[in-house]
Amino acid sequence: MKTPDTTVDRLFLVARRRFAERGYAATSVRDITSRAKANLGAITYHFGSKEALYQQVLVSLVEPMANTLIRECNQPGPALDRIGALVAQYYRHLHQNPDLPRFMLQILAEHGPLPRVLAELQNRLRGALVGLIERGQREGDIRPGPAPLLAVSVIAQPIFFGLARRVVAQIGRMDPDDPAVVEVALRHASAIVRQGLAIIPQGGIPA
Amino acid sequence: MKTPDTTVDRLFLVARRRFAERGYAATSVRDITSRAKANLGAITYHFGSKEALYQQVLVSLVEPMANTLIRECNQPGPALDRIGALVAQYYRHLHQNPDLPRFMLQILAEHGPLPRVLAELQNRLRGALVGLIERGQREGDIRPGPAPLLAVSVIAQPIFFGLARRVVAQIGRMDPDDPAVVEVALRHASAIVRQGLAIIPQGGIPA
DNA sequence: ACTTGACTAATACGATCGTATGATTTTATA
DNA sequence: TATAAAATCATACGATCGTATTAGTCAAGT
16 A cells, blocks of 8 residues: 555645635635645645645545445435435435535535536436436325425435534534434434425325 | 615625625625725725624624524424424525525534624524424424434525525526526425424335 | 656745725715 | 815735745656
């Protein structure tokens, strides 16, 4: 195995953390290089520019996530089960990559068009999810309604829980890193989504 | 009625839009003052500093929203109905204040403690919502589970739809400002939350 | 041993940042 | 209309920004 602590590695890791914590504009090259114990010019040298480093960090976070989820969407099985698994998977992924939720929020909060790479990933992911939901609707698993809207509802849950770690920690004297706590929250999110999307047998729930 | 176009008003409005679009750090005093057709020193003169202007914008957006929702939480009636109404109200509020969702995302994405004012509002709102959910659980309206987690699930929906306007516009050749479209999305979000939180009569939905 | 290429280091540069300053203009009050 | 207060203005200042420049270090390749 290569030495895992080259200057490039340190820059990349520190940049990911700082961009996540403070955003692109509020994170200076000097902040990153000094924390990474590298020279001021190191980012320009190794990555070309601050902007290029940011893009690289961004893609390195978003791409594997999107690919994982798209793969999950395309597996066989009842649509509702797949969506439950998808939410759980998404949740786990966000939890294993604590910087990712903040990046996703930053992306969502952005004004103007997404960077090309991200837009393409987003389209593929949305297409896969919408396709899955529509299949569920055809097969009678999932309640009727505009599939894109349902897709937004699905995605909203794990993103928010990945984010709400601070909130969860505040609330319930629970450690948001405790795997047991993670599992509880995960099961909860998955169950809420499943139930929200399902077709309820009787008309027990008025509109 | 006072003239609605003083320098202070223009600064405030432009600042709100630009902070929402680009964030605090990426929005310069010069950007705001020039767009507001005011002098460079106008922000310092009228608000004290850029930071003070930002805080003022933030509070002016978040406070009325929180108060509206807290009032909604404390009204009588079946808890599930109240939550459905709450989501609808929240959605409408976000839609009437298009800058608000981005601010909320920026707040959520922030690292470190919230500003005092916001933390207090958040606590009050969460308390009201959790209380409402717990009441619903006692009264048999709402499924069991940790109320704070359910509260996060509830809040996630309207925030995401307020945000996903861009996504919705991309997807379905719908105009996200068309009141009819708004109403459809709103009803959808409200219904999803209601169904997700409800107690399902039979065990039709496996965990 | 010498050269070459990859990397690190120190510093400088121009641009832009938020704010301060003092003059000038506008507005309001007497 | 005279005068005080409020607001606007042009400009300057020091700090910090991202990047360029140039020199120095070090390990392979020959």
